Amino acid sequence: MADIDAILPSHSLDAEKAVLGTFFLNDSAVDQTQSILSVSDFYDPRHQEIYRCILKMVGEGLPIDPMILIYEFERKGILEKVGGAVYITGLEQSVISPGNVRHHAKIVRDCSFRRRASNALLKLSEHAASDISEPQEIAARAATLVDGFAKGLSFTTVLSSEESATIAYDHLISEDENKGFGIPTGLRKLDWLLHGLQPGGLYIIAARTSVGKTSLAMQIGLNAHNNGYGVSVCSFEMDALEIMQKIEAQATKIPVEKIQYGKTSDGCKITEEEITQVADFLERFRQSNFFIYDDSMASAEEIISQCLAIKTKQPQIGLIIIDYLQLMNKKEKSENRNLELGHITSSLKKMAGKLKIPIVLLSQLSRGIEKELKPRRPRLSDLRESGAIEQDADVVIFIHRTSEQNECVVADDIELIVAKARKAKVGICNARFVKEITLFQDVDK
Incomplete structure (x- = not known):
């Protein structure tokens, strides 16, 4: 029996x-x-x-x-x-x-x-x-x-007061030069303002179309990968091949056109040496913990479930990137789009806290800013279908092309505007966006 x-x-x-x-x-x-x-x-x-x-x-x-x-x-x-x-x-x-x-x-x-x-x-x-x-x-x-x-x-x-005080004192006397510093973005002044991407934080990167939101997010992801963090990318706009081509260009400094089409628009072909350089990078990348989920039809609930599943299976995941908010929908759609997006950002903020890792969420700006006669820097109120985006976000970063304000400034000059920072500093970082390799670079001013 x-x-x-x-x-x-x-x-x-x-x-x-x-x-x-x-x-x-x-x-x-x-x-x-x-x-x-x-x-x-x-x-x-x-x-x-x-x-x-x-x-x-x-x-x-x-x-x-x-x-x-x-x-x-x-x-x-x-x-x-x-x-x-x-x-x-x-x-x-x-x-x-x-x-x-x-x-x-x-x-x-x-x-x-x-x-x-x-x-x-x-x-x-x-x-x-x-x-x-x-x-x-x-x-x-x-x-x-x-x-x-x-x-x-x-x-x-x-924790008792004694235990809490002990933890705080140990942190105070720690000789770790990077204590309290999160995942570096790779951009010097931006890291100085943010102290890196902090665990549990929801980071909004917002801009008008074709200004470089995805490129900046992938650059941050690549830098996290280079610093030993696992990365999960959820993309509603680009497929895995397009994302990888951006990353290849950023890592090798080879023009993305050559990687995509074999030559640039002016007829400059990719060389055997450049092909070998990209292949070597991909061979190293193959062994890394970098995951791409590119189902454009996935619901917000499925994206969250996917992120939780990947983190459970791959505990070394240290950063999640989602591209982008306005393409996300809940399974049960709401008549109020602002309310629906508010539920999504609230869920993502809770997930960041639960997993204790930062989430980078891309967002579009309202088209109203494009209709204004006088160009200006974006404001928090310009977040498209903003709802609770500003409330849920720990940090909001705008990408602003300064040539929209001054025709004498070359089109590649960029301001990264930290407009909201719950546990960091607000401020403006000057950068240059090199389009041919989809890379943002620090500019000292």
Whole structure:
């Protein structure tokens, strides 16, 4: 006959009893486990009800006493449902060492995680078996389910003032020259203003069409890659080949026209040496953690699921780039486009915080700025279908071609305007955009 425990969902009744029994011996044990355990983590329904009542008693300032607990259950008429008075008072006998309560709590939480994982996989199996499910829908559902049961995997801890002060002091005396510095963009003054791209930040790069939004984003991605970070690019506008051709031009300084067409518009052909140079770069790039997702029909929910799935599979991913906001749509479209985009930017901001990595989101500017008689620098109010974009963004960077203001300035002169910076500095960085290699370069002024 099969062992009944082998076919039951993962659980440890002994660990559950030890945790609850410890609460009767030491009130402070509740403080040690509240950041780890929730009521649903207990497998036995009796233990769920007992833990729920204990948390209520703590909230009301009552001592954790078996007799008070029994009285509460009698008053509610559910004493027998939770095992009776003998069962509750006997929980103390399950405790071998009260000092191990946190360890026992983690056993309970681990079992709870395994049950959630099993349930998620069962649901996914049922979804995959459905003939009406498309492969992309199954993949998106898988990422959503994985994210759902993984939410409670890491244990959070409430830090005391002593622990918090220790962390702050260790950071203060650290000799790391780059402490607090995020992922470098590769542009010196921009990095000085931003202190690099910070974990959990939502960075908006906005400009009119054909000014270089995608080129700047890919340059930042390439620089992150060169500094050892994994990168995930989600593109609604360009396919993987177009993106790679920009990156090849930036990395090798070979004109993008040569890479795309074999020659420039004035007839200058790509040389064997240049072909070898690009091939060598691609051979090195082949081994890197740089992912491109170029499904222009994907919904915002699918993009988020894809990002979560890639990060789960490739923990070294340190940067996500999305090109671009106005091409994103939710599965259930809203009559109010501003509200819809607001939901998208809010979700992306939450994802950045959850994954603890920066997200670079490209955005168009309103066409209204093009209709104005006198050219000017962009403002935050120029963000197209702005909605909550400005509110959700940690940083907003405008790309502004200065020749629009002064005809004497060559067309390649650019201002990178940091118009909003939640934890950094606002300011203007002068740069030059070399179109033939799609590369932004620092300019000292």
